[in-house]
Amino acid sequence: MTTPAPGTPAPDTTAAPGGEPRDGGPSPGARVLGWARRIVLSTPVLAIGGALVLTTLVMLAVGVDPSLAYPALLRGALADGNLEYTIAAFVPTLGMALAFAIPLRACEFNLGGDGQMAIGGVTAAAIALHLPMVAGVAVVLPLAAAALAGGLVAGLSAPLRTRLGIPAIVTTLLISTPAVAFASYLVRFPLGEQGTGIAQTPPLPDATHLPALAGSSYVTIGLPLIALLTVAWLYADSRTVLGYEIRATGQNRDFARYGGVAVNRLAAVTLAGGGAFAGLVGALIVLGPPYRYVDGALTAPGYTFTAVAAVLLATARPIAVPFAVALLTVLQVGGQGMEREAGVPSQLTQIVQGLIIVIVAVFATVRHLRARRGAGA
Amino acid sequence: MNIFEASFLAAVLTATTPVVLAALGGLICQVAGVFNIALEGQLLWGAFTAVVFSHLTGSAWAGVVGAMIVTLVYAAVLSLASVTFRADPIVVAVGTNLLALGLTAFLMRQIFGSGGTYSSPDLAGLPTLAELGLDVPVLGSQSPLVLLAFVLVAVVGWWLRRTRSGLRLRGIGQHQAAAAALGLKVGGYRHGVVLAAGALCGLAGAQLALGNVTLFSEGMSAGRGWVAVVAVMLGGVLPWRVLLACLLFGVAEAVGFRLQGVGLPQQAADSAPYVITLFALILAGVAARRRPKEIS
Numbered sequence: 001m002t003t004p005a006p007g008t009p010a011p012d013t014t015a016a017p018g019g020e021p022r023d024g025g026p027s028p029g030a031r032v033l034g035w036a037r038r039i040v041l042s043t044p045v046l047a048i049g050g051a052l053v054l055t056t057l058v059m060l061a062v063g064v065d066p067s068l069a070y071p072a073l074l075r076g077a078l079a080d081g082n083l084e085y086t087i088a089a090f091v092p093t094l095g096m097a098l099a100f101a102i103p104l105r106a107c108e109f110n111l112g113g114d115g116q117m118a119i120g121g122v123t124a125a126a127i128a129l130h131l132p133m134v135a136g137v138a139v140v141l142p143l144a145a146a147a148l149a150g151g152l153v154a155g156l157s158a159p160l161r162t163r164l165g166i167p168a169i170v171t172t173l174l175i176s177t178p179a180v181a182f183a184s185y186l187v188r189f190p191l192g193e194q195g196t197g198i199a200q201t202p203p204l205p206d207a208t209h210l211p212a213l214a215g216s217s218y219v220t221i222g223l224p225l226i227a228l229l230t231v232a233w234l235y236a237d238s239r240t241v242l243g244y245e246i247r248a249t250g251q252n253r254d255f256a257r258y259g260g261v262a263v264n265r266l267a268a269v270t271l272a273g274g275g276a277f278a279g280l281v282g283a284l285i286v287l288g289p290p291y292r293y294v295d296g297a298l299t300a301p302g303y304t305f306t307a308v309a310a311v312l313l314a315t316a317r318p319i320a321v322p323f324a325v326a327l328l329t330v331l332q333v334g335g336q337g338m339e340r341e342a343g344v345p346s347q348l349t350q351i352v353q354g355l356i357i358v359i360v361a362v363f364a365t366v367r368h369l370r371a372r373r374g375a376g377a
Numbered sequence: 378m379n380i381f382e383a384s385f386l387a388a389v390l391t392a393t394t395p396v397v398l399a400a401l402g403g404l405i406c407q408v409a410g411v412f413n414i415a416l417e418g419q420l421l422w423g424a425f426t427a428v429v430f431s432h433l434t435g436s437a438w439a440g441v442v443g444a445m446i447v448t449l450v451y452a453a454v455l456s457l458a459s460v461t462f463r464a465d466p467i468v469v470a471v472g473t474n475l476l477a478l479g480l481t482a483f484l485m486r487q488i489f490g491s492g493g494t495y496s497s498p499d500l501a502g503l504p505t506l507a508e509l510g511l512d513v514p515v516l517g518s519q520s521p522l523v524l525l526a527f528v529l530v531a532v533v534g535w536w537l538r539r540t541r542s543g544l545r546l547r548g549i550g551q552h553q554a555a556a557a558a559l560g561l562k563v564g565g566y567r568h569g570v571v572l573a574a575g576a577l578c579g580l581a582g583a584q585l586a587l588g589n590v591t592l593f594s595e596g597m598s599a600g601r602g603w604v605a606v607v608a609v610m611l612g613g614v615l616p617w618r619v620l621l622a623c624l625l626f627g628v629a630e631a632v633g634f635r636l637q638g639v640g641l642p643q644q645a646a647d648s649a650p651y652v653i654t655l656f657a658l659i660l661a662g663v664a665a666r667r668r669p670k671e672i673s
Contacts, residue, residue, distance in 0.1 A: 058480075062487040109467065164662030169414065169467060170606060174655045177600050178648035185644040305475050312468060345492070347482035354476025358454060361464040361472060369463065 043315050043363040044324070051355035058351060059344070069344045076337010077330040086333040088218035088288075089301065091226050092117075093332070094325045095281035096307035098233055099154075101321055102274040103168065104311060105237060106266055107250040108161065112172030113278045113304035115179030116153045120146035120279025121286040122183040125201045125293040126191055128208035128286075138207035143283045150279015151272040153179055158268035168271060180299060187293050199295035210287045222284040229277070230322060237318050246270055278304075302350065306332050309353035312360050328353065385631060386515045391589050392650075393627030394523045395420065398581035399605035400612075400619050401526075401533055402574025408537060408614045409570045410550040415455045415470035417602025418477030419575055423448040423582020425481040428500065428593040429488060437501040437587050441522070445579035451477070452575020460567045474602075482595050496592030503588045520588035522580065527620075529577075534616040546570065547614070578602070600651060607654050611661050622657065629653040 039045060056066045077086045096113050103110045110116075124142035131141070157171040184199065193202040210220035237243040248256040249263045257263045281303070286293045310328045314320035335349035399416045406413035423444040430443030455473055459466035482492060489495040506524065507517035516524065537543040549556040549563050557563050585601070586593050604626050612619030633641070633649035 058483070062484065064487075109471075111471070160659065160662070164659065164666065166610070166658055166662055170603065170610070171655065171658075173600075173603055174607065174651050174658075177651045181644035181648040185642050188644075189642070308471065309475070312471075345483045345486040347479045347486070350479025351476060351483060352479075354472050354474075354479055357472030357475065358458060358464075358469055361468040362458045362462045365464040366462055 043360055043367065044313050044320070046363055047313060047356050047359040048327070050359045051352045054355050055348060055352050059348070064342075064344050068342045069338055069348075072342040072344070073331070073334035073338040075334075076341065077334030079337075082333065082337060084216055084218050086329060087223065088220075089303075089333050090326060090329045091219075091222045092281045092285055092301075092303045093307050093310065093329045094230060094322060095226050095277050095284065096303045097311050097321050097325045098230065099150075099274040099278035099281070100304075100308050101311045101314075101318065102233065102277065103154075103267075103270040105243075105250050105318075106246045106263075106270040107253070108157075108267055108271055109167070109169035110154060110157075110172050110271060110274045110278075111169055111304075111308070112154065112157070112174075112176035112179070112275075113307065114299045115172075115176030115183075116150040116275040116278035117282040117285075117298050117304070118180045118183035119153050119282065120150035121282030121293055121298050122186050122191070123149040123279070124283035124286045125187070125204065128204040129191065129201060138205075139210060139287065142208060142287060143280060146279040146283030146286075147276040148279070150282065151276035154275020154278065155268060155272035158264075158271045161271075162264035162267050168267075172271075183293075184295050187295050191293070193292075201293045204287065204291045208287055209291050210284065212289075218289060220284070220288045222288060226284070229280075234318050242269075302332065305350075306353060309356050312357050315360060315364060328356075383514050385635065387518050388631035388634060389624065389627040390515065390519055390523050391627075392630035393623050394519075394526045395581040395585040395589065396601050396605050396608065396626055397526045397530065397620060397623040398522075398584060399578050399602055400608040400623050401529055401616065402577035402581075403605050403609040404612070404614065404616060404619050405533065405537075405546070405570045406574050407609050408550045409546050409567050410553060411459070411567055411571060412466055413455070413470065413571065413574055414467060414603075414606050415452070415473045416574070416578055416605045417598055417600065418470070418474035419448050419452055419578035420582050420585065420602040420605075421481055421596065421598035422451050422477045423579035424586035424597055425485065425582070425593055426579065427583035427586045428495065429484075431501045431587055432489075432497070432499070435499065435501055437503045440501070440587050441503070441580065441583040444583040445576045448579030448582065449572050449575040452572050452578070455575075456568045456571035460564050460571065478596060481593075485593065485595065492595060494592055494594035496590075500591050501587070502591035503584070520584060522584040522588050525580075526584070530616045530620045537614070537616070542566075550614070581605075604650065604654050607658055611657055622654075625657055626650050626654055 059066050059069060076082055096117070099113050099116065100110055124146040127142045127145050128138075153175060154172065156175055157168045160166045160171045161168045187201050188199045191201045193200055210222055213219045213221065213223065237247070245256065245261045246266055246269075248259065249261055249266050253263055282298055285298050306328050307325065310324040311321055313324040313328070331349050331352060335346035338344045338348070339346040399420050402419075403413050403416050426447040427440040427444035429440075431437050431440030434440070434443075451473070455466065455469055458464040458469045485495060486492050503520035503522065505518055506513075506521060509521065511517065537547060545556065545561050546566055548559075549561060549566050553563055581601075582598070585597065605623070608619050608622035608626065611622040629650040629652075633646035636649075637643055637646040
């Protein structure tokens with residue numbers, strides 16, 4: 001890798017307002033205009049805009065009317081009955097975003113979220129079904145075990161990366177396929193509900209159900225839990241020694257090593273940490289409605305890659321991750337509404353996500369090169 | 378189970394061929410110093426376009442050529458972004474892989490009217506070598522692309538070793554700045570290999586969708602592009618070693634398929650190729666660690 005990944009922490013450039021004299025006291029109007037310019041021309045806005053333009057072209061090329069599709073998409077995500085569902089989908093997507101973002105800060109790619117999530121989910125289901133549950137820890141234990149299991153699955157990639165030099169992007173993906181298959185085997189046979197012919201576990205005992213938030217049937221305490229953990233990550237990333245060392249490793253591995261950072265240990269910590277979030281997401285899905293592990297229900301909605309697109313869209317600003325996740329969740333959930341209402345295949349949202357990633361990658365480097373050229377001149 | 382049975386060897390060849398073709402694309406990129414992980418998406422895209430062109434024209438060969446051309450054009454996204462705009466090829470490839478998954482599933486519904494799997498008696502598959510007059514055991518049941526894949530392994534090996542452009546390509550991979558200083562157009566060579574890898578993935582996809590079977594199903598590349606990436610990591614820049622790595626995958630898939638017939642769960646059979654590929658990667662890594670470091 002010769003060019004820095006756009007996900008790696010960029011030098012903090014936010015301190016310099018774009019092109020404005022610092023102490024000249026520009027008129028408020030000019031300042032607002034300057035901010036507007038900076039926002040409109042920022043990489044994420046350009047990437048979303050570009051992706052939507054290209055997607056519209058795809059729609060027109062195959063004879064879909066965008067003026068029907070886009071409103072249907074928005075209604076599908078934000079209309080009264082659907083908003084709750086969008087919020088429910090936001091939780092796993094944000095969790096998977098952390099699963100990808102945490103290792104990415106150390107420049108490790110974790111694309112094996114599906115496998116880590118499936119193993120986490122099946123672990124949670126197995127514990128909820130087969131361990132006698134004490135009230136109180138009945139929810140906590142499966143969640144913790146799932147996080148541990150997801151962390152272990154992702155952690156397998158760490159020694160392969162640090163001792164054998166095999167990129168994590170390859171090993172996480174290669175481990176993911178068998179991991180998903182293994183979870184699928186478990187819910188079909190040893191853990192499966194007998195006599196139904198459907199690949200799912202029996203309903204989990206009531207004590208292990210995640211409490212729903214007041215007045216909602218889909219949104220559980222998973223939402224505040226993930227929100228809390230996200231805040232903890234944001235704090236750890238920007239304000240702690242560990243976060244600093246991770247960022248230093250991501251920016252320049254050799255320099256960090258020279259500075260005394262245990263870079264190999266950090267690779268393991270970040271990969272396992274990311275995997276723990278993926279495992280936790282698996283448990284949150286399984287312990288939430290419909291309160292069982294249904295084969296394919298974890299991986300089919302595509303949380304993992306929606307999250308990857310969101311994290312890359314956030315262009316190395318951790319604070320932007322929740323917002324990017326919210327945006328892409330709206331797109332993803334809205335896509336299903338669009339399919340129901342306007343008959344446009346929901347895979348359209350995958351196209352938008354792919355385009356966003358490509359465009360962000362291009363803009364991030366072009367800007368980086370231009371900034372370097374500007375600095376050199 | 379007799380592993381020297383003709384039908385078993387045929388199954389190995391069938392499973393190996395798409396991976397070998399994609400891996401050759403990855404190999405030439407590797408030689409030029411480009412880490413190409415976009416093979417998975419391009420393989421899928423090749424399979425889809427092969428079926429679309431075969432469906433539209435009624436000719437399997439039109440499907441093959443169409444898949445090569447369209448996938449080459451698709452690879453131009455990667456080549457433009459990563460070579461011209463110097464974007465991170467890994468991130469761009471993650472994007473194009475996802476894009477291929479979305480586009481093929483979306484267009485499938487628009488063109489064939491349904492998702493999941495498309496197959497039809499009208500869909501022209503590739504002929505077997507036996508039908509073309511080469512009726513020999515094992516190979517006879519294969520498509521001509523299987524033979525072509527093995528020929529291409531030899532051709533790429535010869536090209537890299539024995540020709541001027543092959544030497545230059547290796548030079549670019551070994552020391553980009555030195556190659557540029559000698560006046561080589563580094564960007565041009567890199568564009569060339571990324572696009573050629575696209576065409577090879579188109580060929581691989583055509584073999585997968587019109588040779589191995591005659592259908593398209595969503596996500597049918599099913600990780601083969603990633604296995605090809607691993608094959609290149611295992612084989613380095615030597616085509617015959619990459620071929621061996623791909624054969625390992627082919628054997629694993631064929632054995633898994635056989636064992637499924639005697640009661641192995643389908644999930645285990647599906648995972649076998651990935652688990653075995655991973656173990657090969659680990660063993661190769663351990664072996665490389667044991668070897669004394671080269672003096673550089």
